Amino acid sequence: MTTTSPLGPASPPTVLDAAPSEAPATRDAVTRVRRKARSDDGDDRSAVSVSDWRRPSVKWSLGTSHWLLLVLLVVWCVGPLLLLAKFAVTPTQDILRTPMAIFPNGIAWSNLSEAWNDVQVSKYFVNTIVLAAGAWFSQILVATTGGYLLSVLRPRYARALQAAVLATLFVPAVVLLVPLYLTVLDTPVFHTSLVNSFWGVWLPAGASAFNVVLVQRFFDNLPREVFEAARVDGAGPYRLFWSIVLPMSKPILGVVSIFAVIASWKDFLWPLLVLRNPDLQPLSVRLPSIEATTDKGVLMAALAISTLIPIVLFLVFQRMFLRGAGLGGAVKG
């Protein structure tokens, strides 16, 4: 709940899209089969039909606008990143004097090594990874055990608990900022401070109602017969959780994991407040503070290094990302 993503904290639910199997038929089976057949041909139905495409005027205008869109997407979305990649290996003088020229005075690979070693990006990089790993673990732990409790075990207090979790979806992160900080400063019962400790970032990350709802809805759609069969075979609640439910839930665990890691990598404000000691800070917190005192070329190299992992993750798990992003708009499948 401490992300500063542009969509804000409450960018929630309705996650029918992530159901493991098709949700109970909402439309008649015939259209579904027809759609399926079409998409197998690589031609799912949209506003412009095949016969429309045969008309020269449509073909020409749509074809041109598609090319134009592609060019715009490359320039607008990828352009700044390409510039960043170029700056990362450009001598500082060239970056400042002729930013748009293509390597007038050669390439400065030294930027990268200087950023990695002298500016200690390596250390902050490790901090970022450790923070992301811990945040991932606490989110997965809370979401899977919580989802299992609310969906499968369903004790009598499940409804009340679920309502209490759902209610937090309506509370924007803004409200939590100060009281959460004071809670971390002096934790209840233990009266220890989690400031300047990774726990101060890891533990609050677990309190994501969105994750719990996502996982719970997924568990809701798992076939109950399998659970019954496992119980008949003598599996207790722990065995059922570990050997049946979790292995069946890899798709949703993948989505939750990828978003947990990316959100942690992007997070700025919360680690800024909690991790005051520069030796513990992640890249996102460290970069602004080294900005003024660092050589432009080295700074750009540091920025590029910070972007690398999220971009690689995105390129590898593209489908998961795009599906997860579609969930934000509450779309039915």
Added chain:
Amino acid sequence: MTTDDVVLRRHRRTPLTWVRGGGLSALVFALPLLLIFGVFSWLPIVRAVVMSFQKTNLITTSWVGLQNFQNVFADPLLPVATRNTLWFALLALVFGYPIPLVAAVLMREVRRAKGLYSALAYLPVVVPPVVAVLLWKFFYDPRPEGVFNTILGWVGIPPQPWLQSMTMAMPSLVLEATWAAAGGTVIIYLAALTAVPPELYDAAEVDGAGVRRKVWHVLVPQLRGVLFITLILQVIGTAQVFLEPYLFTGGGPANATVTILLLIYRYAFGNSLGGNYGEATALSLLLAVFLAVMSLVYFRLTRRWSTS
């Protein structure tokens, strides 16, 4: 297990029957959620309400009634921050609302390399926001040699002051924020477009509708729900804008980019002598009430929309 439960429940409930019925193992599974949500979500929410009526220096705490709210309303920066936040939201809508829609409608019709389009559009969303801001900050270099000023120079436009001008600072912030966020909006629209029932197109074709009329009379009405949802999501998101003003301008020039969240941050953490936590929570509560109303509308709509 559930049938066992019912049988057991008819007898007297003892701790033993509770354990046999799986009560203990259920509690084990409830523990992480109860602890984490309890300490880091439910407790801070309650504390937020309590704290807004208190004054604290972390050692002693006293009740001050509505004093915090009065102080917040008396702050001459509040109207400035409110105006700036609204201006940011409005600009974000102008930049980031119609263009992703047009892009998504076009992308829906792409027949080859569909994935490439959405991947390109979504790429900026995965860039860490801090990196994006620092990179764009350099792009906005006001010298004639700055990146954007060089590009403007190619088409004969004189260098612009960007972040250093009171009028241009906010639009510059919004431009970067739009770059970072528009990909997500495009993907939401695309998902909604894919969900339009194909029968509608068939019906429109039978009635002799051309491409333009199919888009305008079939597609756009089907998108009404998602258009409203992205609108609300944007308002919720932009009302909490912090990173851009904090890193780009620090609220300047001359408070032209002070937003409400920046004001909250300054109340609580901007003073090295100790934060004014009461006023900070009071202001965040006010903002939260506004946002909660927005989320409630959003939640109602998504639910209605997804079950219809």
